[in-house]
Amino acid sequence: MKLQENTLFAGRYSLRHILGKGGFSEVWLADDLPTGLLIAIKACVESSADEAAKRAKAFAAEYALTFSLRHENLLLPIFFEVYQDIPCLIMPYCEGGSAGRLVGKLSEQEAWKMMRDVASALDYLHSLEPPLVHCDVKPGNILAGPGGSYLLADFGICRKMNPLTSATEAPERSVGTPAYMSPERFVRGAAPAKASDIFSLGASMYELLTGSAPFGDKGGIQLHKGADLLLIEGDRSPALKDLIMRCLSKDACSRPSAAEIKSAAIAELADKPPAPTNKLRLHLPPILARLNNYQLMLAAWAILAIACLSIIACIALLSSR
Numbered sequence: 001m002k003l004q005e006n007t008l009f010a011g012r013y014s015l016r017h018i019l020g021k022g023g024f025s026e027v028w029l030a031d032d033l034p035t036g037l038l039i040a041i042k043a044c045v046e047s048s049a050d051e052a053a054k055r056a057k058a059f060a061a062e063y064a065l066t067f068s069l070r071h072e073n074l075l076l077p078i079f080f081e082v083y084q085d086i087p088c089l090i091m092p093y094c095e096g097g098s099a100g101r102l103v104g105k106l107s108e109q110e111a112w113k114m115m116r117d118v119a120s121a122l123d124y125l126h127s128l129e130p131p132l133v134h135c136d137v138k139p140g141n142i143l144a145g146p147g148g149s150y151l152l153a154d155f156g157i158c159r160k161m162n163p164l165t166s167a168t169e170a171p172e173r174s175v176g177t178p179a180y181m182s183p184e185r186f187v188r189g190a191a192p193a194k195a196s197d198i199f200s201l202g203a204s205m206y207e208l209l210t211g212s213a214p215f216g217d218k219g220g221i222q223l224h225k226g227a228d229l230l231l232i233e234g235d236r237s238p239a240l241k242d243l244i245m246r247c248l249s250k251d252a253c254s255r256p257s258a259a260e261i262k263s264a265a266i267a268e269l270a271d272k273p274p275a276p277t278n279k280l281r282l283h284l285p286p287i288l289a290r291l292n293n294y295q296l297m298l299a300a301w302a303i304l305a306i307a308c309l310s311i312i313a314c315i316a317l318l319s320s321r
Helices: 049-066 108-126 194-210 238-247 258-271 293-320
Strands: 013-022 025-032 037-044 079-083 086-092 142-144 150-152 159-162 214-217
Touching (some): 037 049, 049 079, 108 150, 194 238, 194 258
Antiparallel strands (some): 025 037, 037 086, 079 086
């Protein structure tokens, strides 16, 4: 069965148009007629019966793995079914699309927000018992969610870590998107670990800021071959550049944890000035405009203390006469 626009799928989903393709799957925008909701359908359209059966098993495993997950920065499937031999996952629709549309266009502020949200999702996954490794963090799997948030999606190759070895079971072959894969994942028999997700996040952010993945489509394997990582150029803060470069460290132990990245992003965003509005704004002298809220508070207290001391001195002077 081939999916087509303006047709009814599974007796309830009115297909609008295709949103994207990848491998054996297509993602469609559809109306869920009983609820009136807009949803996305990820369907396996491979004609081979054997391949369809494999994908049905994989989709079912993805749905089972994510069924009990709950986090505001995860985009999770809400239903799984097989209709006329077509396995599919039903997901919420994100109108903003993927971060792939922002490659080379991401602002400093949005970069910190994206790192905060994706790192928050990874911190949640990595803190589960047993921990989960996403294994495929990339711009195409980061979606713009409601209220300016970012969501991590697609758990098709997500793996549980072995609590005894702090790594996942080694797959029969390396799976993922090579351009964003860490160097250790190219070693035969190696299994992805938490630090692998951190490298992938770093590679994603590097591409979003510079317009190119750090090692093209070859990924972290280039670090094993002695390749040098080009520094991030442009008008970006040293803090942002340094954090991304640390994520891309060849040594997995040198990479920050997801919790560290989230904390750093929250701290940076707290120091960022609010977006311009039409409200009356206080114009500070240049020397004060460079201070953050905490530093301004200290300055205010210092000025108040000096004023109080001046008043006390004046009173003492007058009393002595």
